[in-house]
Amino acid sequence: MKAPATPAAARPDAASGPGSGSGRLWVGLLPWLWMLSFFVLPFALIVNVSLSTPELAVPPYVSPFAGESGAPAFHPDPSAYRRLGDELLARGAAGAERQYLAAFANSLLLASLATLCCLLIGYPFAYHIARARASARNTLLMLVMLPFWTSFLLRVYAWMGLLDSSEVGLINQLLLALGVVAEPLPLLYNGGAVLVGMVYSYLPFMVLPLYANLVKLDLRLLEAARDLGARPSIAFLRVTLPLSRRGIVAGSMLVFIPAVGEFVIPDLLGGGGVLTIGRRIWDDFGPNQDWPMAAAVAVLMVLMLIAPIMLLHRHGRAREDGP
Amino acid sequence: MGAGAQAGAEVLGPAGEAAYLRIEHVGKRFGDVWAVRDVSLTIAEREIFALLGSSGCGKSTLLRMIAGLETPSTGRIVLDGEDLARVPAHRRPTNMMFQSYALFPHLTVAGNVAFGLHQLRPRLARAEIDARVDAMLDLVQMKAYAGRAPQELSGGQQQRVALARSLAREPKLLLLDEPLAALDKKIRRQTQFELVGLIRRVGVTCILVTHDQEEAMTMASRIGIMSEGALVQVGTPDDIYAHPNCCFSAGFIGETNLFEGRIRDGRLVGADFPQPIVLALACGDLPAEGSAAWLSLRPECVRVHPLAAADEAAAASGCENRAPAEVAEIAYLGGHSIYHLRLPGGRSMIASVPSAHWGDAPPPARGARVQVCWAAPDGVLLSR
Numbered sequence: 184m185k186a187p188a189t190p191a192a193a194r195p196d197a198a199s200g201p202g203s204g205s206g207r208l209w210v211g212l213l214p215w216l217w218m219l220s221f222f223v224l225p226f227a228l229i230v231n232v233s234l235s236t237p238e239l240a241v242p243p244y245v246s247p248f249a250g251e252s253g254a255p256a257f258h259p260d261p262s263a264y265r266r267l268g269d270e271l272l273a274r275g276a277a278g279a280e281r282q283y284l285a286a287f288a289n290s291l292l293l294a295s296l297a298t299l300c301c302l303l304i305g306y307p308f309a310y311h312i313a314r315a316r317a318s319a320r321n322t323l324l325m326l327v328m329l330p331f332w333t334s335f336l337l338r339v340y341a342w343m344g345l346l347d348s349s350e351v352g353l354i355n356q357l358l359l360a361l362g363v364v365a366e367p368l369p370l371l372y373n374g375g376a377v378l379v380g381m382v383y384s385y386l387p388f389m390v391l392p393l394y395a396n397l398v399k400l401d402l403r404l405l406e407a408a409r410d411l412g413a414r415p416s417i418a419f420l421r422v423t424l425p426l427s428r429r430g431i432v433a434g435s436m437l438v439f440i441p442a443v444g445e446f447v448i449p450d451l452l453g454g455g456g457v458l459t460i461g462r463r464i465w466d467d468f469g470p471n472q473d474w475p476m477a478a479a480v481a482v483l484m485v486l487m488l489i490a491p492i493m494l495l496h497r498h499g500r501a502r503e504d505g506p
Numbered sequence: 507m508g509a510g511a512q513a514g515a516e517v518l519g520p521a522g523e524a525a526y527l528r529i530e531h532v533g534k535r536f537g538d539v540w541a542v543r544d545v546s547l548t549i550a551e552r553e554i555f556a557l558l559g560s561s562g563c564g565k566s567t568l569l570r571m572i573a574g575l576e577t578p579s580t581g582r583i584v585l586d587g588e589d590l591a592r593v594p595a596h597r598r599p600t601n602m603m604f605q606s607y608a609l610f611p612h613l614t615v616a617g618n619v620a621f622g623l624h625q626l627r628p629r630l631a632r633a634e635i636d637a638r639v640d641a642m643l644d645l646v647q648m649k650a651y652a653g654r655a656p657q658e659l660s661g662g663q664q665q666r667v668a669l670a671r672s673l674a675r676e677p678k679l680l681l682l683d684e685p686l687a688a689l690d691k692k693i694r695r696q697t698q699f700e701l702v703g704l705i706r707r708v709g710v711t712c713i714l715v716t717h718d719q720e721e722a723m724t725m726a727s728r729i730g731i732m733s734e735g736a737l738v739q740v741g742t743p744d745d746i747y748a749h750p751n752c753c754f755s756a757g758f759i760g761e762t763n764l765f766e767g768r769i770r771d772g773r774l775v776g777a778d779f780p781q782p783i784v785l786a787l788a789c790g791d792l793p794a795e796g797s798a799a800w801l802s803l804r805p806e807c808v809r810v811h812p813l814a815a816a817d818e819a820a821a822a823s824g825c826e827n828r829a830p831a832e833v834a835e836i837a838y839l840g841g842h843s844i845y846h847l848r849l850p851g852g853r854s855m856i857a858s859v860p861s862a863h864w865g866d867a868p869p870p871a872r873g874a875r876v877q878v879c880w881a882a883p884d885g886v887l888l889s890r
Contacts, residue, residue: 406575407608409595412625412675418596421621425612 226485233478234259243472263475267483286463293374293459294442297381301438302431304382305389313397327390335384339451342380346370372454380448385441389434396430432495440488460484526551526711527679532581534567541567543735549713554705556726557715558758564735565715569681572713574598586678601677605684607668609656615667616652619643622675642670645704661689662697673708680705682714686721698724719759731755752890756802763803763855769793774801778853784826786883793889800888807884808857810845811877812870825879831855833874847878
């Protein structure tokens with residue numbers, strides 16, 4: 184038996200694999216350094232601000248690390264979270280206007296609807312591209328991304344031009360000219376306008392991961408489904424759809440997460456009427472000069488998004504390791 | 507193109523049995539290429555039929571047309587009296603086992619087997635589906651794996667699940683596309699027998715597609731040999747082996763020595779054999795004088811004698827065709843040996859010689875001079 188010789192022979196091979204040495208170390212380190220510098224540290228600073236005491240100063244808070252004696256100390260002030268909790272649970276005088284509650288509810292509702300619409304519109308897009316001739320796929324993908332070639336702000340402003348209810352609103356002009364309506368419809372400055380803007384802006388983020396998933400689908404599985412008696416619609420529901428679950432999850436996250444924190448689209452298309460988390464944070468950091476409160480809202484939003492992602496991730500790992 | 511095989515024109519059926527599946531002049535064109543050309547064939551109920559051919563010969567396309575996954579460009583397919591032309595794949599009473607098995611990765615083993623049962627109309631009760639899934643998995647001895655994912659199974663286990671899935675709907679016709687090609691050579695042979703036993707037990711009519719002549723000969727009661735889209739010969743394995751009707755079937759079923767030449771005075775001349783080859787006139791029609799012809803000679807029909815005793819031995823065994831030869835290679839296989847022999851002109855021949863043939867004398871060694879001979883009736887004359 185030569186069994187002992189095999190691991191010994193394999194060991195030097197494993198140690199000196201391709202791309203060994205310090206180069207590989209640095210390449211491996213880069214993403215960690217990046218995440219540390221641009222996510223972990225800033226988030227820690229925000230957490231720090233959220234645990235501070237508001238103060239009329241520059242900056243307008245007292246850090247929990249600023250001990251009076253000058254000795255290292257940590258005195259977190261949870262008052263911002265307490266105030267936020269009162270607002271959200273509508274307790275006491277603070278909850279009278281329910282601005283924070285409305286902001287969270289609006290943001291989550293708009294993001295959910297935008298995700299759902301993107302999924303319903305994006306799935307046929309991705310399916311069609313994945314089934315197209317291999318030579319046509321790249322062109323079609325490029326067309327999906329074409330709007331990205333113009334500025335994001337420009338595209339949102341273009342929607343204002345389309346939806347406006349005054350004489351410059353193209354859609355209302357058209358409807359009036361056709362005699363479909365007698366009065367201009369209030370299309371702009373409401374939740375519907377924000378939803379349209381979000382779906383329009385985020386659609387490619389749904390299409391791309393869905394496409395990447397659907398293009399890998401083994402078409403023989405669909406043939407097998409047909410052979411086993413499944414009509415095309417049943418084959419889609421029982422084979423294509425479940426097998427594209429990962430693409431659906433990835434696309435939905437790419438749309439939902441930025442949509443929850445979106446500020447520009449609600450601000451421009453929703454006017455002042457649509458309260459969102461982004462708007463709330465903007466007001467508290469800016470006009471209200473309540474940095475701890477703004478930071479607490481930001482922290483709560485991140486936690487709110489992380490929890491479902493981790494649940495989904497764990498669920499996905501446990502359910503299937505297949506394609 | 508080439509081989510001008512138009513044997514499909516007549517309907518070839520098993521003797522005396524009613525046709526269960528009738529394939530009539532079926533052809534399939536992809537662009538300018540005919541993948542399947544004018545194939546006609548009948549298959550009896552409970553028969554196991556093999557479509558044999560090299561890759562790209564159209565055998566899988568023919569199978570897919572029967573399943574409804576491709577539409578024939580010409581001809582029609584009739585199964586149990588029903589013309590399948592207007593029946594879409596999902597309503598056909600056929601089920602296919604795909605080459606790569608195509609098991610659904612998102613379903614368990616039991617879920618895969620149940621998939622087809624869920625599509626049956628009128629709907630089956632849940633308990634009925636469960637019972638049938640159970641019975642199917644029992645049949646292929648995979649009951650213990652019912653809750654597993656297909657990716658967790660070995661190739662042989664996946665094959666059995668795929669078989670159970672395609673049998674679950676009790677199809678009138680079971681289609682197997684290269685059923686064992688994805689398996690290791692070692693387990694393939696054992697699986698061949700298991701698979702045939704199982705198909706016989708279930709009693710389902712079956713068409714299998716394969717490029718492996720051994721698989722076709724082991725599993726099928728009849729074989730159809732396809733080449734370049736056409737069906738060139740249909741028959742039982744021993745029939746095709748003994749009476750190939752063209753060079754392609756002669757070479758595809760078993761090994762053979764092929765001599766090419768022209769007919770002159772009832773002999774084959776111009777073949778790279780030292781003398782004109784004596785033909786047995788009784789066997790079949792002799793092609794016209796001067797026309798091209800081929801002689802197929804199975805290795806076991808070739809006799810090999812030491813030069814010293816050659817002439818009387820040849821005379822005693824009634825061999826009309828003889829030539830001196832040199833032993834180039836010997837492959838000893840126990841009961842018999844394969845001799846690779848070089849004729850004076852340089853062409854080689856193979857002979858399968860039983861080990862007992864040599865008696866007490868030592869068998870010829872590599873490089874030895876010998877005489878090869880065969881009796882005229884052992885050669886099969888082919889016109890194409």
